[in-house]
Each structure stands twice: as structure tokens, then as C-alpha cells.
Amino acid sequence: MANPAPKQASDFVAQLEAANLHPLWDRFRTLTPVKPQAKDPPLIWRWRDIEPFTHRAVSEVPIDDVERRALILVNPAFGGDTVTTSNLIAAFTVLDPGDRARPHRHTFAAIRFATRADGAATIVNGRRCDMRESDLILTPPMCWHGHINETDRRIIWFDAANIPLLRQLDANFFEPGDPKANQFWQVDEGDEKLWAESGMAGADIQRGPAHSPKYHYSGAAMRRLLAALPAGPDGAHTLRYTNPATGDSVMPALDCYAVRLPKNNTTRPKRTTCNMICLVVSGSGRSTVGEHTFDWSQHDVFSIPHWTFASHIAKDGDATLFVVSDRSAFERLDLLREELQ
């Protein structure tokens, strides 16, 4: 039988659509693209542009009026949506002396990385985590957390969370804590001690939820391990922050890494199906991400959208990046694919 004339075909499609039916044959290329196509081009946010806004936020936004005083890094490719790169947001939070960011908990996963946060403290599930240079603090799903600045200096740290992923899944729950509950803040490191000794764990400790039972990862330990690690196949020295009970990622849908780039050694271009946000911890250098090349220095942040080749080089000495990604989510869904050029 001959194919129907175009007019008949479009009448048929219109009738299907009116009946809440879609034909697969005229739209399967859209439904099943041959490869991932990130909505966002890579982008860099420079610390010299961000820093003045952090100070202005302190003078214009009292912490008691807001849940958190954070400036979120947004890629305009998401059309005004509050997204840094697919599935992830990154931000800088600022706390003045005496500020308390009140307790709450939620199902999205979050981390903070201490850029200028020496002496601040984050309380996570009744454990006080004192922040030192380059420390990583986890606030895993549904763990109560609050932040306090008891120093006499302004505190700024880098945050990241998987809020866009949870919004996509419509799976976020949020519970505010009692802002007046003083006992929330009157805690010591508590059970964090159980996970402080690398390679040793209590034999009778029950395995808890899917996330790491350790919330505080020391910046000094990160630097020691990075200095000792051999280079990987791409030429970078990479450590993964892990759940000490399982050796797996720190959280099921948020996955953290630190990378040391040796001076003047361009890493091999690599692409992966997951999304990454890179914070420059120390040093300076240059990254080529897809068609874009960025020169960066300390506390700049740039995105590596999924399935985009990225390579990096440190200038004027070694450089260190902190990388937060949704890689563990892709692993669990069996969707992780990586290529090295």
C-alpha cells in the first residue's frame, strides 16, 4: 500500500495528539538522541567578580532574615533557572562574626568546602565540624545541619548541592529546625571520632544509610594524599573522597574529588556522561572545556557539562582543584561512560 499523502499523515498525527497519543515514528530522533547534548556551554565564575558581592550581601541581607546567605553561580543557558550545570548548583556562603545559619534538613545532598572559613563550624547531626583551610564537610540527605561563625573574621566557603536533580525528580523534602534551640549548637565532635582514623573502623558499628558516616574530611589530609598519589591515565593526580564504611562515593548522588595538576603538563582530554563543577583550591592554570578556554586562579569556579571534553594545565607551579559531581548517581543508574583522548 502506498504511503499516505503528507496532508493525511498530518491529519492523522493531529487526531492522535487530540486523543492523548503520540506516534513514535515522527519524533523518535528527539526522544532518543544518539548522544547526550548538554544544554549549557561551560562557564567560569571568577572570584574577583564574586567577592565584592559577598561583602555586599553581608551589608544588605541580615542572616536572621534568610535561611542561608549564599550567592549561587548560575549559567544563563538554563533560561533563568537556578542551575550551575545540569543536576548541580554551586555557591559561596558568607557569615559575619556572630552569624548563625539556622538548623534545617532536606533530601538534597550538599557539601561545603572551606575557602576562607578557618574557625567556622558546621554542626551535622549533633556533631561539631570545625572548619580549617580546604576541609570538606558533608551535609547528607536528611541530616540536620546549621552553621556558626564564632570568630572575629568574615567567613566565606564554597557550597554545592544537587538541588536541580531533586527538583527534576520532584523528590525534595525540607524541614526547618527550631531557630531558638540552643542545645543544637552545644555539641562537640561526638561520633565523628569513630571515623577519624583512616583504615580502622568499629567492628560492631551498624551500617547506616547510603551516605558516608564520616562528615568531616580534613584539608591537610587531602594535601598529604595528593602529594603522594601517582598520576592517573589522564596525567592528573586524583583522589576521591569516600565513605570509609564501604569505599564508595561519599553520597549516592553527590561525589567529590580533589585533583593535583603538575606544572606545565597538559592532561589528556577526557569526557564523561556526568557533570562536574571545579573550584580552584590553589595555584593558577588553564582549562580547555569543549570549545572554551579559561585561565583561572585561586577560588575561581568553572563547569564541565556532561559529555564535553576537558583538559587542564597548571602554570607557575602545581595547582589543586576540588571537583564536585553527580558521577555516583550515574554509576548507580549504570549510565556512566567515560572517554580519554
Ligand SMILES: [Fe+2]
Ligand atoms: Fe542545608
